[in-house]
Amino acid sequence: MAMSATAVTAVRRPHGLLGARRSLDNLKVLLPFALLVAAWWAIHATGDFAPNVLVSPLAVWRAFVHLVTHGVLAEYASTSLTMIGIAASISMLIGVPIGFAVGVNRYAAHALEGFLRFLQGISGIAWLPLAIIWFGFSHTTTLVIVMYTLIVPIIFNTMIGVRAIPENYTLALRSLGAGRLRLVTDVYLPGALPSIVVGLRLGMGYGWRALIAAEMLVRKGGLGDLIFGARTFGQVDRIIVGMIMIGGLYIIVDRLIVQPIENLTVARWGMLRK
Amino acid sequence: MANDQIAPAQGKIVVSGFRHFFDTADGPVQATGVVDLAIRAGEFVTLVGPSGCGKTTLLKAIAGFIKPTEGAIFCDGREVTRPGRDRGVVFQELAILPWRTVRRNIGHGLEIARVPRATRERAVARLIELTGLVGFEDRYPHELSGGMKQRVAVARTWAADPDVILMDEPFAAVDAMTRLTLQEELARLCAATRKTVFFITHSVDEAVFLGDRVLVMTRRPGEIKARIDIPRRAPGGRDWESFTADPEMQGIAEQVLKLVRAERGAALFAEDGVQQPARRCDAGPQNSQRPSFETPASRAPQDEG
Numbered sequence: 229m230a231m232s233a234t235a236v237t238a239v240r241r242p243h244g245l246l247g248a249r250r251s252l253d254n255l256k257v258l259l260p261f262a263l264l265v266a267a268w269w270a271i272h273a274t275g276d277f278a279p280n281v282l283v284s285p286l287a288v289w290r291a292f293v294h295l296v297t298h299g300v301l302a303e304y305a306s307t308s309l310t311m312i313g314i315a316a317s318i319s320m321l322i323g324v325p326i327g328f329a330v331g332v333n334r335y336a337a338h339a340l341e342g343f344l345r346f347l348q349g350i351s352g353i354a355w356l357p358l359a360i361i362w363f364g365f366s367h368t369t370t371l372v373i374v375m376y377t378l379i380v381p382i383i384f385n386t387m388i389g390v391r392a393i394p395e396n397y398t399l400a401l402r403s404l405g406a407g408r409l410r411l412v413t414d415v416y417l418p419g420a421l422p423s424i425v426v427g428l429r430l431g432m433g434y435g436w437r438a439l440i441a442a443e444m445l446v447r448k449g450g451l452g453d454l455i456f457g458a459r460t461f462g463q464v465d466r467i468i469v470g471m472i473m474i475g476g477l478y479i480i481v482d483r484l485i486v487q488p489i490e491n492l493t494v495a496r497w498g499m500l501r502k
Numbered sequence: 503m504a505n506d507q508i509a510p511a512q513g514k515i516v517v518s519g520f521r522h523f524f525d526t527a528d529g530p531v532q533a534t535g536v537v538d539l540a541i542r543a544g545e546f547v548t549l550v551g552p553s554g555c556g557k558t559t560l561l562k563a564i565a566g567f568i569k570p571t572e573g574a575i576f577c578d579g580r581e582v583t584r585p586g587r588d589r590g591v592v593f594q595e596l597a598i599l600p601w602r603t604v605r606r607n608i609g610h611g612l613e614i615a616r617v618p619r620a621t622r623e624r625a626v627a628r629l630i631e632l633t634g635l636v637g638f639e640d641r642y643p644h645e646l647s648g649g650m651k652q653r654v655a656v657a658r659t660w661a662a663d664p665d666v667i668l669m670d671e672p673f674a675a676v677d678a679m680t681r682l683t684l685q686e687e688l689a690r691l692c693a694a695t696r697k698t699v700f701f702i703t704h705s706v707d708e709a710v711f712l713g714d715r716v717l718v719m720t721r722r723p724g725e726i727k728a729r730i731d732i733p734r735r736a737p738g739g740r741d742w743e744s745f746t747a748d749p750e751m752q753g754i755a756e757q758v759l760k761l762v763r764a765e766r767g768a769a770l771f772a773e774d775g776v777q778q779p780a781r782r783c784d785a786g787p788q789n790s791q792r793p794s795f796e797t798p799a800s801r802a803p804q805d806e807g
Contacts, residue, residue: 396596405611406614
């Protein structure tokens with residue numbers, strides 16, 4: 229058996245027959261979208277809908293082009309993306325260390341598990357009325373709400389991740405002379421990473437949805453503001469453009485940010501639980 | 503049995519009057535009987551005994567993972583209270599880190615000790631050769647078989663160069679064929695690198711094959727009932743062919759097996775309500791021509807053996 233000393237990478241470049249199959253896979257992914265658009269077009273074409281109730285796919289496309297060329301879509305989208313970016317960063321910076329501290333301490337973990345679940349039950353959106361009372365209709369309100377929804381799953385999953393680390397890892401390392409800091413950097417952090425990634429994914433999902441809802445209420449920019457504002461003028465085409473952007477951006481952010489983290493770490497270490 | 507007071511200076515590892523109880527919901531459970539033993543520098547000592555007799559508990563206490571309920575353990579004269587790099591441990595499984603390559607796992611102890619990179623890489627390269635991992639340096643553990651993973655675990659502990667190496671049934675989770683290979687490789691490794699090793703196992707053959715001295719433990723709560731010296735092996739380590747062909751070795755293995763199986767026999771008697779035979783199996787005068795068997799009954803008070 230030929231032994232190669234080169235590192236095994238998780239991502240391989242498709243070529244030849246493998247490349248063709250890869251493109252076929254991509255087409256398969258697009259199929260549900262195509263079907264949805266086809267059904268939508270059929271429903272609109274056969275029914276008699278007023279333009280402030282339902283529009284055709286073509287009208288939505290035109291609205292999309294209009295919003296893009298006038299820079300409107302870029303502005304609203306970037307507001308939303310900036311907000312989720314800031315919220316995610318802060319939530320990770322605060323949530324992961326808290327999750328660690330709780331996870332490492334067995335008693336704390338037991339005590340807080342129920343409480344964290346309770347907090348998770350009160351979704352961020354339910355905090356909106358209180359947040360608006362305290363912070364008014366401002367970006368602060370939006371940020372607080374989104375951070376709340378992001379941080380709870382991050383803490384919870386980090387905690388689970390730390391607790392799931394086999395005891396032998398820490399025992400083995402202590403027998404190699406590792407001190408506390410070493411254990412954190414060499415065992416706890418990488419060991420909890422798959423769960424942290426899960427927590428981040430979950431948090432991003434909740435956070436993005438809470439963001440749109442908050443924007444609808446606060447009305448200070450962002451895609452939520454766009455679609456809710458369009459409702460006032462019955463601009464259904466804009467609403468649908470906004471919705472598509474919301475869904476599309478979510479996938480893009482996941483693929484561009486969370487997925488690479490997963491590939492570089494969890495997938496490479498063979499720890500992906502499929 | 504008299505509680506021999508063994509001065510801490512008499513061995514690399516000295517276990518003195520060790521007895522351990524675990525706290526459970528139903529009250530304290532006795533995990534071991536009173537254990538006294540000493541491991542001299544450069545010795546390979548194997549401990550064999552039935553399941554549940556307390557051998558893992560003893561190893562964990564020597565490693566510093568648990569604090570003895572009674573007695574004390576000394577390493578180089580200093581009392582053991584916590585894990586440390588003077589006592590390396592090779593676990594049965596789930597020991598090497600999945601997020602590090604083979605190379606980085608093996609070098610981990612040296613990395614922790616802040617050994618300069620050049621020295622570290624040389625040591626790692628040497629161990630990779632000695633443990634047959636050439637070509638796998640940059641693989642991750644999930645790409646390795648069970649046997650390879652254990653080789654990495656052994657290499658990592660060896661590379662860190664601890665004073666004593668504790669091995670907790672390291673080959674028990676590996677398939678039978680690979681196990682034989684790993685035992686031979688370990689024998690060669692030890693011949694090449696003269697370390698002090700404490701190796702616990704279920705397997706009598708493994709214990710006699712690998713050990714310079716075999717300790718036999720009684721069933722739970724375990725005490726050491728026999729200590730058997732094994733004649734020197736060939737300079738390059740032992741191999742299974744010559745081991746199974748050697749009548750002297752086979753004779754020793756037979757005797758040790760009898761000692762271990764007697765523990766099971768004792769358990770059966772107890773269940774029948776018939777009077778139990780003495781737990782300590784006296785090797786008896788008929789074995790005077792065999793290599794020295796030392797049982798508590800026969801050894802002199804001062805002699806650790």
